[in-house]
Amino acid sequence: MKKYIYLIVVAMMTMTATAFASCSDDDDSTISTENTLKLRKALDAIYPGASERAEWEIEQGYYVADFDNEYRQDVEVWFADDAKWVMTQTDLERIDQLPQAVQAAFNAGGYSDYRVDDVDFYERFDGSFYVIEVEKAGQPDTELFYKDNGEFIKAHTGKSIKIYPHTKI
Numbered sequence: 001m002k003k004y005i006y007l008i009v010v011a012m013m014t015m016t017a018t019a020f021a022s023c024s025d026d027d028d029s030t031i032s033t034e035n036t037l038k039l040r041k042a043l044d045a046i047y048p049g050a051s052e053r054a055e056w057e058i059e060q061g062y063y064v065a066d067f068d069n070e071y072r073q074d075v076e077v078w079f080a081d082d083a084k085w086v087m088t089q090t091d092l093e094r095i096d097q098l099p100q101a102v103q104a105a106f107n108a109g110g111y112s113d114y115r116v117d118d119v120d121f122y123e124r125f126d127g128s129f130y131v132i133e134v135e136k137a138g139q140p141d142t143e144l145f146y147k148d149n150g151e152f153i154k155a156h157t158g159k160s161i162k163i164y165p166h167t168k169i
Contacts, residue, residue, distance in 0.1 A: 031056055031058065031063060035063070035081075035083070036056075038082075038083040039051075039056070039063050039065070039079055039083050040054075041083070042079055042083040042084070042085060043065050043077055043079075046077065046085060046088075047067075047069065047075070047077065050065065050067050050069075050075075050077075051065070053067045053068070054066060054067040054077075055067070059078075059164075060164050060166075061081075062078045062079060062080060062086065062087075062164070062165060063078070063079040063080075063081075063083075064076055064077070064078050064079075065077045065079075069090070073090050073091055073092065073093065074090070074091040075088065075089070075090050075091075076088070076089045078164075078165050080165075085125075086124065086125055086165040087122065087123065087124045087125070087164075087165040088122070088123045088124075089120055089121070089122050089163070090120065090121045090122075090123075091118070091119075091120055092119040092120060092121055092130075093118070093119060094116075094119060095116045095119055095132065097119065098119060098130060098132075099130075099148060099150070101148070101149050101150030102130050102146045102148070102150050104150055105146055105150035105151070105152055106132060106144065106146070109144070109152065111132075111134050111142060111144060111155075113136070114134035114135060114136040114139070114142070115134065115135055115136065116132060116133070116134055117133045117134060117135050117141070118131075118132075118133040119131070119132050119133070120133075122163060124165055125165070127147075128147075128148055129145055129146060129147055129148070129153060129169060130145070130146045130147075130148075131143050131144070131145055131146075131163070132144045132146070133160070140157045140158055141157070141158070141160070142155055142156065142157045143155070143156045143157075143160060143161060145169060153169060154169075
């Protein structure tokens with residue numbers, strides 16, 4: 001009888017482990033050794049020495065290196081399968097780190113009295129832009145998109161947009 005109970009318990013543990021393993025998403029995928037070498041070389045070509053401190057993951061089919069740059073800013077560099085660069089996201093943290101044209105446009109806009117929660121800079125194959133996340137008591141959170149020259153692109157209110165290399169802006 002104990003033998004049957006033991007077998008049932010082992011079977012249940014195996015099924016549970018299998019269920020958890022099948023629920024993993026892309027972020028937990030491993031990167032092959034061959035790709036690792038190509039990706040590290042591609043990252044170091046853009047940010048010399050960054051591959052030594054980068055953490056890698058796979059997200060939405062892209063290889064993503066996450067590291068802090070020399071200014072202690074969080075940087076994510078995105079690569080396609082062939083180790084071709086497709087996007088860089090830099091967390092600027094403060095509005096005073098934006099170009100003057102973007103700061104002026106923000107200050108002249110309708111959200112200048114909102115609290116700035118986050119500032120990100122995106123460089124992509126199709127151009128670059130800034131996203132300023134703002135909040136105000138009693139108002140929904142809003143993301144403001146600006147071009148490098150301060151031109152306002154759009155405002156997005158509500159749940160934050162996750163930006164990938166293929167996201168339309």
